[in-house]
Amino acid sequence: xxxxxxxxxxxxxxxxxxxxxxxxxxxxxxxxxxxxxxxxxxxxxxxxxxxxxxxxxxxxxxxxxxxxxxxxxxxxxxxxxxxxxxxxxxxxxxxxxxxxxxxxxxxxxxxxxxxxxxxxxxxxxxxxxxxxxxxxxxxxxxxxxxxxxxxxxxxxxxxxxxxxxxxxxxxxxxxxxxxxxxxxxxxxxxxxxxxxxxxxxxxxxxxxxxxxxxxxxxxxxxxxxxxxxxxxxxxxxxxxxxxxxxxxxxxxxxxxxxxxxxxxxxxxxxxxxxxxx
Amino acid sequence: xxxxxxxxxxxxxxxxxxxxxxxxxxxxxxxxxxxxxxxxxxxxxxxxxxxxxxxxxxxxxxxxxxxxxxxxxxxxxxxxxxxxxxxxxxxxxxxxxxxxxxxxxxxxxxxxxxxxxxxxxxxxxxxxxxxxxxxxxxxxxxxxxxxxxxxxxxxxxxxxxxxxxxxxxxxxxxxxxxxxxxxxxxxxxxxxxxxxxxxxxxxxxxxxxxxxxxxxxxxxxxxxxxxxxxxxxxxxxxxxxxxxxxxxxxxxxxxxxxxxxxxxxxxxxxxxxxxxxxxxxxxxxxxxxxxxxxxxxxxxxxxxxxxxxxxxxxxxxxxxxxxxxxxxxxxxxxxxxxxxxxxxxxxxxxxxxxx
Numbered sequence: 052x053x054x055x056x057x058x059x060x061x062x063x064x065x066x067x068x069x070x071x072x073x074x075x076x077x078x079x080x081x082x083x084x085x086x087x088x089x090x091x092x093x094x095x096x097x098x099x100x101x102x103x104x105x106x107x108x109x110x111x112x113x114x115x116x117x118x119x120x121x122x123x124x125x126x127x128x129x130x131x132x133x134x135x136x137x138x139x140x141x142x143x144x145x146x147x148x149x150x151x152x153x154x155x156x157x158x159x160x161x162x163x164x165x166x167x168x169x170x171x172x173x174x175x176x177x178x179x180x181x182x183x184x185x186x187x188x189x190x191x192x193x194x195x196x197x198x199x200x201x202x203x204x205x206x207x208x209x210x211x212x213x214x215x216x217x218x219x220x221x222x223x224x225x226x227x228x229x230x231x232x233x234x235x236x237x238x239x240x241x242x243x244x245x246x247x248x249x250x251x252x253x254x255x256x257x258x259x260x261x262x263x264x265x266x267x268x269x270x271x272x273x274x275x276x277x278x279x280x281x282x283x284x285x286x287x288x289x290x291x292x293x294x295x296x297x298x299x300x301x302x303x304x305x306x307x308x309x310x311x312x313x314x315x316x317x318x319x320x321x322x323x324x325x326x327x328x
Numbered sequence: 329x330x331x332x333x334x335x336x337x338x339x340x341x342x343x344x345x346x347x348x349x350x351x352x353x354x355x356x357x358x359x360x361x362x363x364x365x366x367x368x369x370x371x372x373x374x375x376x377x378x379x380x381x382x383x384x385x386x387x388x389x390x391x392x393x394x395x396x397x398x399x400x401x402x403x404x405x406x407x408x409x410x411x412x413x414x415x416x417x418x419x420x421x422x423x424x425x426x427x428x429x430x431x432x433x434x435x436x437x438x439x440x441x442x443x444x445x446x447x448x449x450x451x452x453x454x455x456x457x458x459x460x461x462x463x464x465x466x467x468x469x470x471x472x473x474x475x476x477x478x479x480x481x482x483x484x485x486x487x488x489x490x491x492x493x494x495x496x497x498x499x500x501x502x503x504x505x506x507x508x509x510x511x512x513x514x515x516x517x518x519x520x521x522x523x524x525x526x527x528x529x530x531x532x533x534x535x536x537x538x539x540x541x542x543x544x545x546x547x548x549x550x551x552x553x554x555x556x557x558x559x560x561x562x563x564x565x566x567x568x569x570x571x572x573x574x575x576x577x578x579x580x581x582x583x584x585x586x587x588x589x590x591x592x593x594x595x596x597x598x599x600x601x602x603x604x605x606x607x608x609x610x611x612x613x614x615x616x617x618x619x620x621x622x623x624x625x626x627x628x629x630x631x632x633x634x635x636x637x638x639x640x641x642x643x644x645x646x647x648x649x650x651x652x653x654x655x656x657x658x659x660x661x662x663x664x665x666x667x668x669x670x671x672x673x674x675x676x677x678x679x680x681x682x683x
Contacts, residue, residue: 179395
């Protein structure tokens with residue numbers, strides 16, 4: 052490698068540009084396509100001309116039921132995240148701060164469940180929920196979603212709690228706090244950023260879930276956004292409404308992307324905490 | 329740290345052992361045995377804190393798994409060939425569902441099995457290559473690092489279902505992919521090109537994630553190691569091969585394990601991009617879901633059980649290779665760090681030797 056420093060720098064910039072293009076180009080194409088008119092949806096120009104919001108209007112037409120699907124997604128992902136966080140906060144605290152028998156085994160088991168093929172629990176639960184009349188209910192989507200949300204939250208929070216200095220707690224306990232009080236008054240406020248990041252990561256996982264939402268519903272009124280968009284109907288049976296699918300895709304993705312960009316430092320820390328320290 | 333006798337009742341208030349708590353910094357193996365013993369108090373408190381999670385996971389994971397095992401031994405409702413009556417209950421058929429898979433009617437299963445395996449091997453292989461390349465670029469880049477990191481998170485945040493629709497649009501017969509290639513390929517119809525379409529879409533979404541994890545591994549390698557290697561005259565390639573790769577290996581293996589287990593249960597992408605019941609892309613998850621949605625719970629459960637065993641087998645194989653339980657004290661983090669410490673010296677020595 053006898054490259055001059057100048058060329059090295061240029062190569063590096065080319066590499067950076069390539070990485071950014073690789074990541075953003077398909078997403079950019081979704082945004083551009085969503086802003087085209089239906090008549091020129093097959094254009095391959097890099098900018099939509101003229102810019103039209105026709106697709107976005109089509110998405111919100113009552114016949115697609117997309118607004119309702121967004122609400123369903125929000126309810127299912129929101130409740131799943133809240134429940135998972137509540138349980139995981141206690142468990143993760145025990146994992147990070149307490150000594151007890153079988154700790155490693157229990158934590159390993161919890162993590163192992165997150166690698167479970169979702170379909171292996173969807174099949175039996177589908178039969179069970181059919182028998183007890185739970186099909187097309189929120190709980191039929193929330194309960195199975197806990198199977199991946201809870202381990203994810205426990206894993207992330209355990210890592211966060213472990214990174215926190217425990218001298219503060221001990222100081223508080225020496226000053227007469229009980230362990231519970233120390234947890235409430237010292238740990239939770241300090242761990243708030245970690246809990247918040249875990250909430251985002253868990254929420255994104257629950258929001259993006261497709262298989263459970265697809266299997267547990269058969270009424271359009273109960274579908275979550277990803278399922279609803281995948282079943283968008285065009286004017287005729289033989290035409291896929293690509294424009295409105297792209298527009299809906301943008302609407303579903305943009306909140307996540309904004310969240311990710313705002314808290315990227317924390318999210319990256321959360322995502323990579325388990326892999327390398 | 330002496331165990332103080334605490335009257336029960338106030339036990340929960342006892343400060344936990346402070347001495348060597350593993351998980352923060354794993355003590356050397358020799359010291360492990362002297363770890364402070366769990367007090368009764370912290371044990372009871374831990375039980376209280378951990379049990380809700382275990383209970384929920386038992387209900388949503390363990391119970392359905394047991395149910396799937398039982399269910400896979402039953403047939404489907406329908407005509408009873410013996411009596412000619414319509415059965416209202418599912419007949420017990422023993423291992424016939426499994427027998428069918430490994431016997432005569434197993435074509436669809438084996439096709440799905442090979443698809444799943446093919447997708448996993450190819451996508452994870454490509455993701456690892458692209459991810460490591462991305463990580464190296466990001467690690468070297470100082471300006472624009474925030475931009476790259478933000479960009480890299482976008483594919484991760486896009487829901488798989490939406491990314492599948494997006495690629496379906498890109499691969500449309502009049503879409504941008506054909507415009508770029510200059511051929512009219514019907515990407516999303518049956519055939520090998522459908523596999524290619526699925527692989528491209530999957531790699532786009534997940535390679536950046538591997539890049540992120542590897543980057544985290546790169547950032548903990550001390551600069552001195554490279555300086556020493558440079559002084560000894562190791563080439564850039566030699567540095568990568570003898571220093572970077574061995575030191576990043578723990579982080580990379582964890583990333584690859586997670587990705588493998590994820591790829592083995594692939595469902596959303598082929599289902600939306602190409603469609604259900606398409607031979608060329610049907611995965612085991614899709615097969616089980618399809619059977620279940622057609623109310624054939626027996627065969628569906630058998631497929632689900634086999635997929636579960638397959639995933640378990642791969643996971644166990646990985647754990648053997650990693651030589652550690654991933655979630656042990658301090659998780660892979662502690663292990664990685666420990667290994668780094670151990671590896672650093674030989675790596676340095678080797679760098680000297682190759683110089």
